[in-house]
Amino acid sequence: MGKMILQLKGIDKSFPGVHALREVDLNVYEGEVMALLGENGAGKSTLMKVLTGVLARDGGEILYQGKPVSYRNVRQAQDDGIAIIHQELNLIPKMRIYENIFLGRERKKKSGALDIRTMIETTRELLERVRVQLDPRERIENLSIAQQQMVEIAKALLLDAKVIVMDEPTDALPDEEVDSLFGVIRQLKAQGKGLIYITHRLKEVFEICDRATILRDGSFIGELPVRELNMENLVSMMVGRELTEQFPYVKTARGREMLVVKGLSNAHVHDIDLTLYAGEVLGVAGLVGSGRTELAKTLYGLYPWEKGEVTLNGKPYRAEKPSEAIAQGLFYMTEDRKRNGLVMLMDVAGNITLSSLSRIRKGMSIDAKAEREIVSDYIEKINIRTPSMRQRARNLSGGNQQKVVLSKALMTEPNVLILDEPTRGIDVGAKKEIYHLINEMKERGVAILMISSEMPEILGMSDRILVLYDGRVRGELDREEATQEKIMSLILSDIQRKEAVSV
Amino acid sequence: MNSQSKAILFVLMLVCAILGLALAASVVNACHSFDNVLFLDGAARSARVAQAVEAGETGLKLTLFQNAFWLLGLAILLLAGALWCLARLNKVSERSRGITKLVLTSYRPLVILVLVTLVFSCLHVRFFTVGNFTNILRQISHYAILAAGVYFAILLGGIDISVGSVLAFSGAMGAFILSRMPENSWSALLAIGAALLIGIGAGLANGFFIARCGLQPMIVTLATMSIFRGLTLVLTNGAAISLSKKMAGYGLFTGLGQGAVLWGALPIPIILMALIYALAFYLLNRTAFGRHMYAIGGNEEASLLSGINVQKVKTLAYTISGLLAGVAGIVVTARVASATPTAGQSYEMDAIAAVVIGGTSLRGGEGKVLYTIIGALIIGMLNNILNLTNVSSYYQTVVKGIVILAAVLLDAKSVKKD
Ligand SMILES: Nc1ncnc2c1ncn2[C@@H]1O[C@H](COP(=O)(O)OP(=O)(O)OP(=O)(O)O)[C@@H](O)[C@H]1O
Ligand SMILES: [Mg+2]
Numbered sequence: 075m076g077k078m079i080l081q082l083k084g085i086d087k088s089f090p091g092v093h094a095l096r097e098v099d100l101n102v103y104e105g106e107v108m109a110l111l112g113e114n115g116a117g118k119s120t121l122m123k124v125l126t127g128v129l130a131r132d133g134g135e136i137l138y139q140g141k142p143v144s145y146r147n148v149r150q151a152q153d154d155g156i157a158i159i160h161q162e163l164n165l166i167p168k169m170r171i172y173e174n175i176f177l178g179r180e181r182k183k184k185s186g187a188l189d190i191r192t193m194i195e196t197t198r199e200l201l202e203r204v205r206v207q208l209d210p211r212e213r214i215e216n217l218s219i220a221q222q223q224m225v226e227i228a229k230a231l232l233l234d235a236k237v238i239v240m241d242e243p244t245d246a247l248p249d250e251e252v253d254s255l256f257g258v259i260r261q262l263k264a265q266g267k268g269l270i271y272i273t274h275r276l277k278e279v280f281e282i283c284d285r286a287t288i289l290r291d292g293s294f295i296g297e298l299p300v301r302e303l304n305m306e307n308l309v310s311m312m313v314g315r316e317l318t319e320q321f322p323y324v325k326t327a328r329g330r331e332m333l334v335v336k337g338l339s340n341a342h343v344h345d346i347d348l349t350l351y352a353g354e355v356l357g358v359a360g361l362v363g364s365g366r367t368e369l370a371k372t373l374y375g376l377y378p379w380e381k382g383e384v385t386l387n388g389k390p391y392r393a394e395k396p397s398e399a400i401a402q403g404l405f406y407m408t409e410d411r412k413r414n415g416l417v418m419l420m421d422v423a424g425n426i427t428l429s430s431l432s433r434i435r436k437g438m439s440i441d442a443k444a445e446r447e448i449v450s451d452y453i454e455k456i457n458i459r460t461p462s463m464r465q466r467a468r469n470l471s472g473g474n475q476q477k478v479v480l481s482k483a484l485m486t487e488p489n490v491l492i493l494d495e496p497t498r499g500i501d502v503g504a505k506k507e508i509y510h511l512i513n514e515m516k517e518r519g520v521a522i523l524m525i526s527s528e529m530p531e532i533l534g535m536s537d538r539i540l541v542l543y544d545g546r547v548r549g550e551l552d553r554e555e556a557t558q559e560k561i562m563s564l565i566l567s568d569i570q571r572k573e574a575v576s577v
Numbered sequence: 578m579n580s581q582s583k584a585i586l587f588v589l590m591l592v593c594a595i596l597g598l599a600l601a602a603s604v605v606n607a608c609h610s611f612d613n614v615l616f617l618d619g620a621a622r623s624a625r626v627a628q629a630v631e632a633g634e635t636g637l638k639l640t641l642f643q644n645a646f647w648l649l650g651l652a653i654l655l656l657a658g659a660l661w662c663l664a665r666l667n668k669v670s671e672r673s674r675g676i677t678k679l680v681l682t683s684y685r686p687l688v689i690l691v692l693v694t695l696v697f698s699c700l701h702v703r704f705f706t707v708g709n710f711t712n713i714l715r716q717i718s719h720y721a722i723l724a725a726g727v728y729f730a731i732l733l734g735g736i737d738i739s740v741g742s743v744l745a746f747s748g749a750m751g752a753f754i755l756s757r758m759p760e761n762s763w764s765a766l767l768a769i770g771a772a773l774l775i776g777i778g779a780g781l782a783n784g785f786f787i788a789r790c791g792l793q794p795m796i797v798t799l800a801t802m803s804i805f806r807g808l809t810l811v812l813t814n815g816a817a818i819s820l821s822k823k824m825a826g827y828g829l830f831t832g833l834g835q836g837a838v839l840w841g842a843l844p845i846p847i848i849l850m851a852l853i854y855a856l857a858f859y860l861l862n863r864t865a866f867g868r869h870m871y872a873i874g875g876n877e878e879a880s881l882l883s884g885i886n887v888q889k890v891k892t893l894a895y896t897i898s899g900l901l902a903g904v905a906g907i908v909v910t911a912r913v914a915s916a917t918p919t920a921g922q923s924y925e926m927d928a929i930a931a932v933v934i935g936g937t938s939l940r941g942g943e944g945k946v947l948y949t950i951i952g953a954l955i956i957g958m959l960n961n962i963l964n965l966t967n968v969s970s971y972y973q974t975v976v977k978g979i980v981i982l983a984a985v986l987l988d989a990k991s992v993k994k995d
Contacts, residue, residue: 090675132671374882400884414882417875419942428872429883431865439863482883 076104079139079268080156080237086133087124089469091461094120097134098294100287102237102268107259109279109300110272111312112289113501114473115459118272119161121289122239126151126158149178157230158239161472161499163222167215172197174214175229200228204258218362220251227258238262239270242472244278245499248362248527256282274473274501276308290314313503321534322506324513329353332521333490338382342368343545346382350490352519355512357526357536359561365545366525367409370492374406375399387489400429403489407479407496409525415479418468422460423449425467426481452481457507472499480508484515491515492523497531509535529558541565583670590662597655601699604648607641609702649699685987686936686948693955701965709961711844717957718846719909721950723928725857726901728949729894731932732874734941735787735794737895740902740928742805743779744921747772748906749809752818752916755826765826773903779805780899784892802925810918819915834911846908850950853901857946870894875942930977931956934984955980
């Protein structure tokens with residue numbers, strides 16, 4: 075067992091109406107990864123914000139290398155060797171890698187001018203240590219999310235951090251890039267760093283973490299070595315009850331053709347043919363950049379069409395903007411709730427009803443009573459954890475924000491619902507609730523197109539699976555025949571074909 | 578700290594606050610009954626005291642008046658004590674901190690309004706009177722009407738600085754029509770209609786360039802500001818168009834600026850202003866359009882993806898701003914019975930200042946329209962007290978600038994904490 079470098083004891087924190095942390099303990103050991111686990115809103119991010127001084131704690135103490143500390147901002151924590159990589163990355167898109175890494179800590183020559191050469195060289199070394207091949211002068215906006223994460227880690231290395239916190243780092247990562255992140259984490263472990271790793275993908279806990287601290291509703295449940303844990307008892311500690319079967323697939327009778335796409339093409343997708351039936355889930359698999367989201371956005375009227383015909387529920391369908399798509403019964407739930415899924419300044423109720431205000435109109439006004447009833451219905455049904463429906467979306471935990479977006483989608487009562495990464499950043503319990511909701515809609519005859527980078531989710535919930543690569547349909551698999559290998563081989567065969575051509 | 582000492586602090590705070598307020602109120606009242614301005618220079622003051630003593634006046638009021646400065650100082654000390662207790666209480670009590678924060682963030686403009694009223698009432702006898710408040714309200718009605726429109730633009734995260742010029746042009750057009758048709762009894766309605774249409778047209782133009790062409794609101798309205806000021810100069814030929822009683826539409830038209838109801842107690846511009854704010858409040862808080870406004874201001878992309886017709890809402894918002902500039906144009910022109918080419922100049926700044934002092938974030942997406950009128954009121958009261966106390970109008974401009982800075986500073990601070 076490594077030496078304890080960081081110890082949080084009896085941390086307490088309240089927000090108006092929410093007791094977010096009650097006497098929570100967390101220990102970090104040298105050369106080990108500590109998983110911090112809990113449902114949405116359990117208080118994981120809040121605990122990390124307290125650690126790094128973003129939020130002031132109401133009680134408890136923090137011992138770092140044996141000494142009590144109390145940071146007033148992230149900068150102080152960083153200077154002391156505690157770095158945090160946030161759920162939402164904090165890099166400046168228009169700036170270069172080395173500029174971001176040295177932001178606020180620029181190296182200067184004696185003359186006072188920036189010492190760009192040294193900064194670039196140091197950045198190059200750091201990038202090598204995290205094993206990415208990138209030009210330090212590359213701009214952040216040209217990097218993939220995985221690469222951006224590596225840059226954040228490199229930044230932590232520059233600060234010579236002894237404790238590195240990662241808040242849901244694989245949340246937005248495609249499977250194949252998770253492995254390279256794990257490689258770097260193992261290397262950091264070997265260098266004796268202490269890591270805190272927050273995730274909802276429990277499988278990763280067993281792969282990369284040494285111990286786990288579990289929170290539930292802001293309370294400390296326990297700290298255990300991972301080898302004493304298995305999936306079942308971990309989940310029941312997190313949610314406080316037993317959860318059976320992760321993917322509650324139900325078979326429903328396939329209805330009539332709901333969405334028929336023929337030869338849809340534009341700058342992003344090419345010759346897409348697909349048929350979506352009422353009461354089924356059509357999973358869309360593919361690598362990042364395979365055109366899955368672009369296909370959804372095209373159907374939703376966000377990208378112009380060049381060719382192709384679409385019918386929805388038997389009627390010709392065409393949308394030039396989302397409002398037209400919604401009017402014809404198609405709703406697209408975006409993959410990035412922070413950027414374009416929610417209005418963070420607005421309250422929960424306002425966000426949920428935003429797309430269906432015409433349904434709760436009374437004369438010219440919004441029917442406030444109807445709104446309250448519908449919203450509290452959703453809050454209850456989907457189990458959104460919020461002190462009130464007037465809480466701003468920005469104050470909810472990530473998973474609960476996602477549930478708000480889903481409620482908004484459901485409230486439009488669509489015929490066709492496109493879900494883009496519907497369970498990103500959502501805890502096991504809530505995931506299951508969302509799967510149940512998907513089933514419920516299926517039974518009501520909604521046709522669902524589900525884009526997901528999580529292979530088990532695609533395999534577990536879809537009736538059929540469509541594989542996309544490079545903006546084209548590469549194949550279709552039935553639920554019975556589909557396996558991870560078959561999907562990958564459909565994708566890979568294409569890559570090989572391409573390579574063969576280019577050689 | 579235990580609950581007992583919390584209770585003691587709380588009671589202490591209440592006692593200090595009540596004593597302080599009561600003392601301040603009775604001192605100010607005593608000064609008022611001696612018809613004295615608190616900060617009149619020493620000589621006049623002692624003369625007034627001497628006069629009162631000579632007249633055989635004795636009693637509590639005189640004593641209060643004589644020692645006004647000391648007593649007010651004591652009152653301030655007491656209030657400071659109350660604040661100190663509050664600060665201590667906030668340190669130890671979660672609930673008290675929550676309430677204080679709520680009051681200071683959600684109700685800040687109201688708190689400022691109350692404070693400003695209190696302080697100004699101490700500064701001049703005639704400040705806290707019905708007549709003076711009617712006067713202030715009538716004065717602010719011009720840019721408060723503009724501010725209601727500008728609020729729509731700012732809520733979207735945009736801005737509209739063309740309103741002052743649109744005001745001038747629509748007012749000038751109204752006066753122009755009246756003076757060209759001195760015999761026609763319909764001319765007043767025609768003038769009003771034309772002014773409103775000009776407002777709507779200007780707003781539509783702004784909206785078109787901002788929403789459809791995706792240009793920056795600041796640049797677009799800077800351009801239209803210049804255009805409409807120029808058009809006003811062209812129309813008026815650089816000189817004022819005066820309205821005379823001989824014109825057929827004179828009474829009806831000027832009534833909108835000069836008239837009053839309730840036996841002259843309630844000027845029409847105040848009624849117009851109240852109506853406009855009531856309507857704006859309804860639109861923004863009770864209708865889908867209002868929701869869409871807040872949503873777009875908060876996150877335009879998310880609004881688009883939620884199926885909101887972003888371009889339409891934006892265009893409509895700037896059109897409302899233009900329309901209200903048209904209304905203000907009528908009111909201003911009617912008030913002085915003449916349209917000058919420089920009318921409404923720098924009114925857009927007062928309007929923006931009112932919105933900002935009313936606590937609306939220039940980033941868009943949050944704010945309360947009724948606080949805009951409070952913002953306008955604070956500016957109006959400031960101008961008023963500076964006038965009453967004979968401060969030169971040059972300084973008034975300086976003070977206004979400082980107040981705006983202070984307001985924005987408070988806003989920035991509260992955003993950081995949130
Ligand atoms: N600024 C805030 N104001 C009010 N409540 C807040 C604020 N920040 C967090 N909360 C509340 O505190 C609780 C804990 O939130 P936190 O973000 O720490 O959850 P989390 O465990 O990180 O969840 P997730 O896995 O969904 O990211 C939630 O109920 C949340 O609504
Ligand atoms: Mg979180």
